[in-house]
Amino acid sequence: MNNLNRLAWFGASPRIARELHAGQINLPSWEKIEKAMEKIFEREYFTNNGPLVQQFEQEFAAYLNVRHAVCVANGTFALMIMYKALDLKDEVIVPAYTFPATVQALSWAGLKPVLCDVDPKTQIPSILHIETCLTPQTSAIVLTHTWGRSAHSPKIETFAKKHGLKLAYDACHGIGCIHNGQKIGNFGMAEAFSFHATKIINAAEGGCVVTNDDGLAVKLRASRSFHACAQDPEGILRLNGKMSEAQAALALLSLEDLPLNLEANRIRYEAYRQALVGIPGVTLDDYNSALNNHQYVNVFIDEAKAGLSRDKVFDLLAAENIFCRRHFMPGMHNTPPYNNSLQNHKSMFKSTDWLCRRILQLPNSQNVSVEDVAIICDLIREIISLGPQIRLAKEE
Amino acid sequence: MKKKTFNSLAIFGGNPLFEKQRPIGQLDKPPLKDFLSGLREAYDARWLTNGGRLVQRVEKICAKLHGVLHCLAVTNAGIGISILLRDIARDRKGEVILPGFSFRGLPHFIRWAGLTPRFVDVDKDSHALDLSAVKNAINKNTIAILAVSKSHSFGDREGLCALADGLEIPLIFDSVYALGAKYRGSPAGGAGLAEVFSLHATKLINGFEGGYITTNDGVLVERLQRYRNFGLGAPSHLFENIIGTNGKLNEVHAAMALASLPYLNNIVAANRIRFQNYLSALEPIPHLRMLESPQPAIESSSHVLNVLKIEAEWPLSRNQMWKLLSAEGLGVTPYYSPPLSRIQMNPSDVSPCQLPVSEKLAEHFLQLPSGKSMSEDDIKKFAGLCSFLLENAKAVKKQLEHIL
Numbered sequence: 001m002n003n004l005n006r007l008a009w010f011g012a013s014p015r016i017a018r019e020l021h022a023g024q025i026n027l028p029s030w031e032k033i034e035k036a037m038e039k040i041f042e043r044e045y046f047t048n049n050g051p052l053v054q055q056f057e058q059e060f061a062a063y064l065n066v067r068h069a070v071c072v073a074n075g076t077f078a079l080m081i082m083y084k085a086l087d088l089k090d091e092v093i094v095p096a097y098t099f100p101a102t103v104q105a106l107s108w109a110g111l112k113p114v115l116c117d118v119d120p121k122t123q124i125p126s127i128l129h130i131e132t133c134l135t136p137q138t139s140a141i142v143l144t145h146t147w148g149r150s151a152h153s154p155k156i157e158t159f160a161k162k163h164g165l166k167l168a169y170d171a172c173h174g175i176g177c178i179h180n181g182q183k184i185g186n187f188g189m190a191e192a193f194s195f196h197a198t199k200i201i202n203a204a205e206g207g208c209v210v211t212n213d214d215g216l217a218v219k220l221r222a223s224r225s226f227h228a229c230a231q232d233p234e235g236i237l238r239l240n241g242k243m244s245e246a247q248a249a250l251a252l253l254s255l256e257d258l259p260l261n262l263e264a265n266r267i268r269y270e271a272y273r274q275a276l277v278g279i280p281g282v283t284l285d286d287y288n289s290a291l292n293n294h295q296y297v298n299v300f301i302d303e304a305k306a307g308l309s310r311d312k313v314f315d316l317l318a319a320e321n322i323f324c325r326r327h328f329m330p331g332m333h334n335t336p337p338y339n340n341s342l343q344n345h346k347s348m349f350k351s352t353d354w355l356c357r358r359i360l361q362l363p364n365s366q367n368v369s370v371e372d373v374a375i376i377c378d379l380i381r382e383i384i385s386l387g388p389q390i391r392l393a394k395e396e
Numbered sequence: 397m398k399k400k401t402f403n404s405l406a407i408f409g410g411n412p413l414f415e416k417q418r419p420i421g422q423l424d425k426p427p428l429k430d431f432l433s434g435l436r437e438a439y440d441a442r443w444l445t446n447g448g449r450l451v452q453r454v455e456k457i458c459a460k461l462h463g464v465l466h467c468l469a470v471t472n473a474g475i476g477i478s479i480l481l482r483d484i485a486r487d488r489k490g491e492v493i494l495p496g497f498s499f500r501g502l503p504h505f506i507r508w509a510g511l512t513p514r515f516v517d518v519d520k521d522s523h524a525l526d527l528s529a530v531k532n533a534i535n536k537n538t539i540a541i542l543a544v545s546k547s548h549s550f551g552d553r554e555g556l557c558a559l560a561d562g563l564e565i566p567l568i569f570d571s572v573y574a575l576g577a578k579y580r581g582s583p584a585g586g587a588g589l590a591e592v593f594s595l596h597a598t599k600l601i602n603g604f605e606g607g608y609i610t611t612n613d614g615v616l617v618e619r620l621q622r623y624r625n626f627g628l629g630a631p632s633h634l635f636e637n638i639i640g641t642n643g644k645l646n647e648v649h650a651a652m653a654l655a656s657l658p659y660l661n662n663i664v665a666a667n668r669i670r671f672q673n674y675l676s677a678l679e680p681i682p683h684l685r686m687l688e689s690p691q692p693a694i695e696s697s698s699h700v701l702n703v704l705k706i707e708a709e710w711p712l713s714r715n716q717m718w719k720l721l722s723a724e725g726l727g728v729t730p731y732y733s734p735p736l737s738r739i740q741m742n743p744s745d746v747s748p749c750q751l752p753v754s755e756k757l758a759e760h761f762l763q764l765p766s767g768k769s770m771s772e773d774d775i776k777k778f779a780g781l782c783s784f785l786l787e788n789a790k791a792v793k794k795q796l797e798h799i800l
């Protein structure tokens with residue numbers, strides 16, 4: 001049992017003194033933030049489509065090479081106004097393996113989300129999964145670029161066209177990710193991004209809808225506030241979705257730091273890749289490295305081979321101040337109220353269940369050094385090697 | 397610059413009376429260092445949202461400020477109203493009674509909750525819900541009453557609460573303009589099921605954007621916590637069927653609100669002086685009156701808005717005054733006009749209706765600049781301009797016909 005005493009769960013001091021969390025939380029320099037806030041105070045322009053919001057929209061649109069970027073207070077509001085502006089009706093097919101906001105925003109927009117399973121490898125629905133959910137009431141497909149992997153494909157586009165369906169994307173994971181030579185943001189009719197603190201562009205909270213459709217952009221701009229605009233479309237549903245100048249200031253600084261943060265993410269990801277080699281039952285979710293933002297470092301824990309469940313590893317790491325996440329447990333098909341109508345269809349979501357049981361998201365941010373990555377991976381290796389003793393201790 | 401002839405009015409090409417625009421909103425700001433010190437705390441903690449320490453502090457202070465047990469900070473007042481209504485409705489379809497003379501966002505907040513706005517008329521003096529109109533509007537489809545406290549009056553709060561209690565209809569208050577005001581000596585916050593306040597930059601507590609809900613209902617606040625954070629949390633029968641959203645207040649906005657909060661009383665005191673200045677300056681001018689409480693013995697106002705009543709006898713119409721004053725560099729706008737019950741901005745699936753009192757009120761009021769940028773001198777200049785317009789009304793009116 002002596003070996004167990006090295007672990008914080010069993011009484012040792014945590015291997016890492018400060019808390020390390022999954023999620024980006026990349027911060028620009030304090031001096032830059034201070035200066036930006038000073039200027040806002042000088043201008044006394046605090047919100048309502050201010051100069052910094054407009055500047056960020058232009059810069060972000062230019063970065064993605066899209067015609068329009070419409071910023072809002074958070075990524076969920078982006079999804080809500082995107083769904084309304086697209087004028088979707090009745091049923092919308094959406095993956096069960098996604099963050100709740102993708103699905104909940106559909107309900108808020110008065111639509112019926114129809115959940116589908118995903119491919120276990122890409123973690124994105126295939127045509128087959130989507131086709132299973134197709135009914136005469138289906139008006140659209142909304143797919144998530146899960147972990148920055150593009151959900152877009154010519155096949156999906158053709159399928160949507162063939163069935164007269166609108167196609168839009170939850171791109172909250174996708175800043176800086178590239179698909180077929182184009183940045184995520186250029187696909188479907190519109191895409192919604194998040195600038196939540198855990199994303200690679202950090203505005204504390206924040207979101208944005210991007211589109212190349214001029215008419216859609218007019219509707220999106222109008223729908224985020226109650227201010228009359230020159231080209232005001234009548235009858236649209238609006239919300240107070242305004243991004244403040246403080247949020248925009250952070251977003252601009254974060255956009256400036258984006259190349260550095262992308263590179264730092266990639267370096268940490270590669271460090272994880274090397275250090276995780278050979279740990280039984282622990283497999284890194286491998287992205288096509290050149291095309292991803294590496295915002296997320298996920299591993300799959302196979303209990304049969306690792307000897308410990310993902311949840312046990314999660315708890316043991318938390319004791320060491322390493323706070324991982326188990327996205328998207330329990331899956332939207334198991335989340336009330338969406339589970340109510342699916343009681344007899346649980347077998348439809350085998351891959352989502354498989355992923356929800358196994359995935360563990362490891363810390364990857366500015367606050368995590370390559371040395372920290374080595375410590376985290378050593379700990380995982382040690383924990384797995386101590387699996388039989390840990391199980392025994394649990395039973396005792 | 398004082399106007400000498402009607403041609404020197406800015407609308408006809410003269411120089412504006414106010415070189416720098418006087419904004420309509422409060423736009424007070426706390427000392428920069430206080431804001432930065434709060435922001436630094438969040439920065440050092442690397443905790444910028446998701447129920448951070450600063451948000452928790454805002455909630456604690458605001459609960460105390462309003463004399464309630466619970467306060468829940470949210471992204472803005474609008475989403476606060478929507479999550480409250482979603483929780484009240486629990487998937488039922490039906491109507492929400494609201495005043496036809498109010499903020500244009502309200503029907504939208506109701507629609508986002510999946511419900512239908514039912515406009516009813518208001519009291520001609522308080523501009524708050526007319527009790528008999530509410531009684532007449534209640535039917536089997538009524539899900540809730542969304543009452544609005546106006547900047548100059550709370551209206552008949554007790555009557556409304558008694559009616560809602562008696563019929564067991566959930567009553568919530570949009571109390572954005574009640575912050576800093578008192579009703580029977582107490583601040584708003586604990587009436588009905590819940591009250592909703594704003595931390596928008598143009599309001600008394602500048603948090604850039606933001607809002608909060610006050611209530612004495614502990615179970616409600618636990619449910620609302622789920623609504624504002626995607627329904628996440630440990631499973632429990634209490635929280636079933638919550639369709640959440642992102643309604644979180646972030647730490648940057650919370651830092652701003654925290655820095656602004658200590659100045660609330662000072663801002664209200666300055667607003668009172670400003671309002672008195674408006675009253676004194678307009679006193680000698682006939683047919684222009686500041687909107688005041690109809691029940692001053694039991695309520696006070698924060699004067700976050702300054703609203704001018706242009707009586708029918710005044711020689712220029714409200715819209716003419718709007719254009720004339722705007723051209724002179726004054727942030728002015730028609731007050732709830734046209735009435736909410738038939739504005740163009742309503743969602744297309746909301747049926748318009750004609751409400752006689754609201755219609756009449758919508759013709760006469762103009763919102764004037766509030767906040768520190770409107771000095772005593774500015775107010776005197778504004779009143780001087782009004783006197784000038786009265787003296788030259790005939791010529792001004794004639795000239796306006798050519799351009800408006």
